[in-house]
Amino acid sequence: MPELPEVETVVRGLNPVLCQRRIADVEVLNPSSIKGSPRSPDYWKGRRIEHLRRWGKYILIEGSEGAGMAIHLRMTGWLGIKSKREIEQEKDAYVRVRFPLSGRRSQHQDFLLFRDIRKFGRIWFGSLRELEALPSLAKLGPDALDLKPSVFRGLLSDRRGRIKSLLLNQSILAGLGNIYADESLYRARIHPETTAHRISRSALDQLHQAVCDTLSAALKAGGTSIDDYLHPDGTPGWFQRELKVYGREGQPCLRCKHAIKRIVVGQRGSWFCPRCQRKRT
DNA sequence: TGGAATGTTCGGCT
DNA sequence: AAGCCGAACATTCC
Numbered sequence: 294m295p296e297l298p299e300v301e302t303v304v305r306g307l308n309p310v311l312c313q314r315r316i317a318d319v320e321v322l323n324p325s326s327i328k329g330s331p332r333s334p335d336y337w338k339g340r341r342i343e344h345l346r347r348w349g350k351y352i353l354i355e356g357s358e359g360a361g362m363a364i365h366l367r368m369t370g371w372l373g374i375k376s377k378r379e380i381e382q383e384k385d386a387y388v389r390v391r392f393p394l395s396g397r398r399s400q401h402q403d404f405l406l407f408r409d410i411r412k413f414g415r416i417w418f419g420s421l422r423e424l425e426a427l428p429s430l431a432k433l434g435p436d437a438l439d440l441k442p443s444v445f446r447g448l449l450s451d452r453r454g455r456i457k458s459l460l461l462n463q464s465i466l467a468g469l470g471n472i473y474a475d476e477s478l479y480r481a482r483i484h485p486e487t488t489a490h491r492i493s494r495s496a497l498d499q500l501h502q503a504v505c506d507t508l509s510a511a512l513k514a515g516g517t518s519i520d521d522y523l524h525p526d527g528t529p530g531w532f533q534r535e536l537k538v539y540g541r542e543g544q545p546c547l548r549c550k551h552a553i554k555r556i557v558v559g560q561r562g563s564w565f566c567p568r569c570q571r572k573r574t
Numbered sequence: 575t576g577g578a579a580t581g582t583t584c585g586g587c588t
Numbered sequence: 589a590a591g592c593c594g595a596a597c598a599t600t601c602c
Contacts, residue, residue, distance in 0.1 A: 294581055325596090350582080368581050369598080387598095411597045413582070429583070454591060462591095463583080471581060560593070561581075 295366040297468030299516035315396040323389040331419035349467030361421040370414030373525035377402040437468035445501040457485035458559040484572040538564040
């Protein structure tokens with residue numbers, strides 16, 4: 294499930310290969326994948342890609358003359374490049390949008406592909422200005438990757454919600470998903486149901502450090518490949534080997550050997566160590 | 575065999 | 589306003 298480290302890995306992987314390439318056409322195979330787009334896909338026909346960057350869990354493709362394309366992979370989205378020959382050899386029913394590329398990189402026709410099994414992913418076309426005004430993008434909180442401790446504390450210290458739910462709220466903090474929220478709370482020894490404003494200043498600082506450490510370790514490993522996520526070149530990330538609690542229900546805590554527990558917090562499966570992560574009284 | 579679980583965001587509700 | 593919950597989807601698992 295692409296969260297910040299996975300999306301960042303995708304952007305870093307695609308930037309060198311897509312820069313200065315031209316999008317010859319946009320073929321929408323599943324119309325719901327572009328629902329809510331400010332402009333028609335044709336807006337991008339013939340435009341050149343200047344740069345890719347990440348905004349929370351969104352991928353932003355910047356093109357010539359202020360053109361933009363925002364992509365959210367949601368759960369099963371994948372972005373990558375394939376040659377015409379590869380596409381013809383392995384028919385793939387899950388490709389939702391195809392971008393035939395033109396421009397000097399290779400002699401053979403190739404395609405940027407948006408693949409998405411569960412059809413939750415979305416692409417929005419429009420000027421950068423129009424994309425920035427989309428509610429979901431405009432509401433995004435500060436990026437979880439580079440945040441000063443004082444800013445992090447300010448986002449959470451007066452909130453009455455449960456810390457796990459707040460960490461997942463993209464308008465508070467952009468980038469964390471279910472895996473890294475659980476892993477960060479484990480590192481900081483904080484129970485996922487703890488009410489945020491009851492967490493001490495020093496514990497919030499520890500949580501901030503845990504978020505930074507978890508994200509940078511995951512980024513270094515190329516993200517977590519569970520179920521569907523793969524890099525643009527088809528290779529998996531490796532962080533699933535380093536997960537301490539996520540998906541480990543019943544297995545011993547790596548710190549204290551107590552069995553990892555699974556509960557539901559805000560409708561999300563949440564894994565934690567009941568011994569290391571005591572609920573504060 | 576079919577119902578639950580999986581995760582992200584949005585819209586509607588309180 | 590802040591926070592909670594169901595819906596959108598396809599596939600896997602028990």
